[in-house]
Amino acid sequence: MTATAERPTTTIFRRPSSTKGLWSWITTVDHKRIGIMYGYAAFTFFIIGGLEALLLRIQLSQANGEFLTAGAYNALFTMHGTTMIFLFVMPASSALMNYLLPLLIGARDVAFPRLNALSWWIFFFGAIFLYSTFIFGTSMAPVGVDGVGGVDGNLAPGGGPGSFNFLADSPDGGWFGYQPNAGPLYSPGTAMDYWALGLQIVGLASLVSSVNFLVTVLNLRAKGMRLLRMPVFAWMTTITSFLLLFSLPIIAVALFMVTFDRQFGSLFFAANAGGDPILWQHLFWLFGHPEVYILILPAMGIVSEILPTFSRKPLFGYSAVVFAGAAIAFLGFGVWAHHMFASGITPVAQAAFGLATMTIAIPTGIKIFNWLGTMWMGRIRLHTPMLFAIGFVAMFTIGGLSGVTHAVVPSDWQQTDTYYIVAHFHYVIFGGAVFGLFGGLYYWFPKLTGRLMNERLGKAHFWLMLLGFNLTFGPMHWLGLQGMVRRTWKYAPETGLEPWNLAVTVGAFIIAFSIFIFMINWFTSRRRGEESGLDPWDARTVEWMAPNPTPEYNFAVPPVVTSLDHFWHLKYEEDTEGRAVRVDHADEMLANIEHDQLNPVSPIHLPNPSYFPFFFALGLPIMFYGVIYHRTPWGKALILVGLVISLAAVIGWAMEPLEEPHGDDGGLAEHDQLELAEAAVSPEGSDPVLPPAGGETESSDD
Amino acid sequence: MARSRLRLVRLGALVAVTLLLGACSLISSEDQPLTTFEPAGPFAERIDNLFWPVFWIAVAVFVLVQGAILVAVFLYRDRDGSKEAKQLHGSPKLEIAWTIIPALILAGIAVPTTAAVFDLTECGPDAIEVQVTGHQWWFEYHYPDAEITTANVMVIPAGQEVCARMTSDDVLHNFWIPALNGKRYLVPGQTTELRLQADQPGEYWGHCAEFCGLSHSLMRARVQALEPAEYNAWLASQQAGATLPVEGDPEYEGYQVYLNKQCIQCHTVRFEDDSASNIIATDAFNGPELTHFASRNVFAGAILPGEGQSRGDALKEWLDDPPSTKPGSFMPDLALTEAEIDALIVWLESME
Amino acid sequence: MSSPEHIHHPSPAQYWKIAVVLAVLTAVEVAIYYIHRDFDLGHFNTVLLLLLAALKFVIVIGWYMHLRFEKSTLSRFFTGGFILASALYTIVLTALGVIAIRGG
Amino acid sequence: MTELTHEASLEHAHPEHEGTGVDDRKLGMWLFLSSEFLFFGALISNYLLYSNRAGFPGVYPAEIYDIPFTSVSSFVLLMSSLTMVLAHNAQSRQDVNGTRTWLFATAALGAIFLGGQVFEFTEFIVNFDMKLSTNPAASAFYVLTGFHGTHVAIGVIMLLSLWGISRRRGGLSDKQGLNLELVGLYWHFVDIIWIVIFTVVYLLSVPPA
């Protein structure tokens, strides 16, 4: 390790310069560190959401359980669903996408590094804001409500009189907050405001990063990395970003409408005043269904990386897998009303949405079969990542198939709002997204640490989780078809549902135990795991051409890509039968690559850290606290304070160059110099005189 | 290697046992009153008939995919001496096959699905209308032709179609009697329809399926199907008013409590003597009509009486403090004394 | 900026001309609105007004936002967003409109 | 898709990266704006849904529109697109004074439009007693036009910042020139949304019979 990222010492503004310690994390704009922060935050919320689920399960392990109060139960499933979807799976995908996207396409960073930091901090503060409802939220009308909220007297539901424990004072409208139940009249108090505004903030974070990722993919691919040479995970990141870009504004509007109803007396969903509760459902699911593909597509991308590597064979039907992903996303926008089959929409609409929903099975099937085709005739190595990938294919298929039974509209009239649905979506989300994410963590762990995770613990984790998972969510199919409605705090003993519920609860604890093993594995392997070297899995894609752990600059020498699976083709040729043969000098070549990547010939300039994303993001929750309490003077003050913080940060941001001038190259980063040269020859290029520096004041319009 | 294969076998065994257990309780779904597997009328049956073929298709795809995974793992496992893989990139033919075949299967599913949607959505012309109103957390039934109102137990004639015209008084609810049909939302400000029919007399369980606030889990429903003759008798008896207790009757005291303890603010009771009737306007906040309270075998959102409880005991529990039985209940704790409760029970039990 | 991509852009004179066109179109719109008030144009009113709005819309995007002169990548994303929005909300409104009739 | 691939394969033109050839920030802005269609689309749909429902208490927005007034302010906003594009043009000709003048003119026209909106809201609330909480149609009207107004206000702030920078530094650097272009895109976008709103929400909206 000789020259690494060099940081300028003389600057116009005093910029953050520490590379260690808290401040370095707060001010970092490095996509890898941001990814790591996303990852730890997401995992923390996984534990929290999981603990909430365990409480739910304890309550349901017996008929007429007495473990939780009704209010606490309702709050727990609301927060469980909200947490798992918005604060676990989305940021966990974001973690991997952040860490890996630039590596996968051979870039040094994302297009807008500071915007990336902004996304993360917005997410972080949004999540904290949402969870602060446990401390500040109330289920009673706040003081000074001028006729807006709450049924009078002691009849207010949503916690109810006497249930002042903190859980019963938390959001309890379900993760899709159906109106008017989650509106001002039936959920008075502030808890649902925390929910609506919290999701608003978290959504903004995803919107910002979707733009960032899209520009990164479109403009920063390494030389030769054509779109159809990108690793599938990069493709699924792209497609997911499009889904986010087009679905988040819809939920933003819906949440604004709820906030206006709750805070300012508008009547969008007030059924007693002519508002239409079904409008909320359309808007929510117009977002909500693309959302479920936002959850699954990144995992599908991960699996598409793992399966070929451990089958030692190219991905079967690469372009079909990519296009199927795009097709899923596209079709995913046209099926939202399958969540509303029982809402009384017309038979024409029901039939049309039912058919549209079924068609999604076709591209999804293409993916499944191509994955099977990848394993077929391969040389399968069952390392832990591969086990999780195979688990994904197996378990997701089950969930997908139950999804198709929902698409059969009349069947869904029986199934909707029962545990059969709960089974479906845990199979696709847990069996799909979560298995995929864990596979990704095991697979790319070396990129983070330069070490491998322990295989034995990994396998124990996998088998226990598979067992616990099926024991938890398998019987739910049965429970649902035996008439157990979802979101039910108690069920009667006469329903005969008890034994199966007990099995489910036991399964949930087995999952918890398996997660515990994972945590032990993670933390011990970080320090003591076997060293991985450059290419522990004999992998196929260019992210493995960067050293492990990944240096701050990713690649000292950006790869020049000549084919799909570029890295593999450097190592392997094909014999006459088409079988892979390792080229003679492969090991030597790997050693050279590692050496070159660790020893940059000239200093590499990276974007400088910045305080401003952190402070910009900090302003938002402060403003939103102010909105919730805007009827009080200090609430109005909070809005102002938040606004001032954010505005000041924007101004600071706009004045601060992305990179400080460097003495050695006339103030231009290498990256920009090259772009400059590019602009000079390209007719469509940017300004030839000035550097089109990626990300100067990029957020000035957001 | 061998050890993990052993694990696979063990897992297989486990899955098999689970399936077996599932199969066993399939047979015994009789003591599961909410099951969807025992349709008791043409509509639920139509759905059932649609479900099973789709289910078996799903099972076939399941077996295919899981089978392929297992075979691939066993056949192509990297063992000592196994050859490197042929670097196949895909196969257009296969690609087309596994696009077209699922498409055809789905088209096959789509046709009966669409037909069933249209057949099951709109009520038949001869259906008997029952208006259903959802309240937090109980169902109200109004029979417009007979002009009677009842709660929690919907009484219908066996062998005839009933058209439930539904709306809600507050938030969304979802009416579901698994043996008779699927679900339909009750939407405030709008009307939805659900066809119901039971071929045989009997009692059918149901539940509100949409989350509707604090005590959604305690918002249950019953349908009682009667022989048509019995049904007509029931209608007639419901149309009659309750007997007005006079001083000296054992029910008199309870009636006085009803008059004096705010019950009249929320509960309609119609008496034979019309002038004594206490009618709550339909647009005012109301609780279940109590005129024929004792003709219903369950009350309070069909959660009471609980298993093995007599109605008297259940009433005692309920009247003592409704929100402790049903959290958030809009019937408040009226701080009745034991004597008042006992008196009320006598009166209420008399209102057949 | 004087980068090559700007070479094809319209000149200020053309911008003014476009503005005149936009102004005239707006005037026509308002005129149609008043004509319709006195002489019922029926569906023509809607069709005409929507057409005029679409025309203005396209002119601003195409010339003022230079989309006509940009790489097709850009117009593809942008029109993609527009078409998606139009399609989705049309469906939503259709579905809700029917509900409104039934719900009274 | 195929087109993308094709473009990306012009390797000689992009020595370092494969890419679209469009500046990062400009691409980002276009992407952001494409998502804004869905934002305003939802708001416009809400309005269309509720403005046609009969039976609400209070006045409907369509009963009290002042079409001549709104026509004028629509015209003002439309013309601000002209001044915006002239500012951009001046900047590309390194015409410092022209840039500054047209920037200011655009901001001023935007501010006039906003003033008109404030006047309109006040009129509706005070004279016609149509408040946010009068009926869902009113709610939809205020929230839609309010969010549009917020967008205009943000645009005005950005324009004034550019104007201020230009005054302080004696012109805009080329880097800021790109900013100007981005603000311009945003500004035109806000204008085309108003074109739709003016027609669909004002001219075509009739109160239910």
Ligand code: HEA
């Ligand atoms: C990761 C998330 C995810 C994914 C990927 C899916 C995928 C699918 N979902 Fe699911 N869904 C959810 C998450 C997800 N869902 C959630 C969270 C809810 C509930 C929300 C709530 O109410 O709280 C829900 C609810 C839900 C409903 C509403 C149920 C109700 O509330 O009444 C429906 C109805 O149609 C549905 C259908 C489908 C279908 C058809 C697919 C398809 O995409 C599946 C396609 C896959 C396959 C079919 C398997 C592989 C294919 C083959 C092997 C080919 C051969 C197959 C055939 C020929 C059939 N889902």
Ligand code: HEA
């Ligand atoms: C990503 C999505 C996701 C995930 C991963 C999960 C995971 C789990 N969920 Fe799910 N769930 C949802 C999304 C998800 N869920 C959604 C959207 C709903 C609908 C909500 C609504 O209706 O509004 C729902 C609803 C839901 C219900 C229905 C509630 C109801 O309708 O009344 C149930 C009931 O059993 C349940 C159970 C579980 C269980 C047992 C897990 C388990 O798999 C969880 C396992 C994880 C852990 C157990 C982690 C804990 C780890 C440890 C404890 C390790 C030890 C640590 C230390 C010692 C520090 N969930």
Ligand code: CUA
């Ligand atoms: Cu009513 Cu749930």
Ligand SMILES: [Cu+2]
């Ligand atoms: Cu869906």
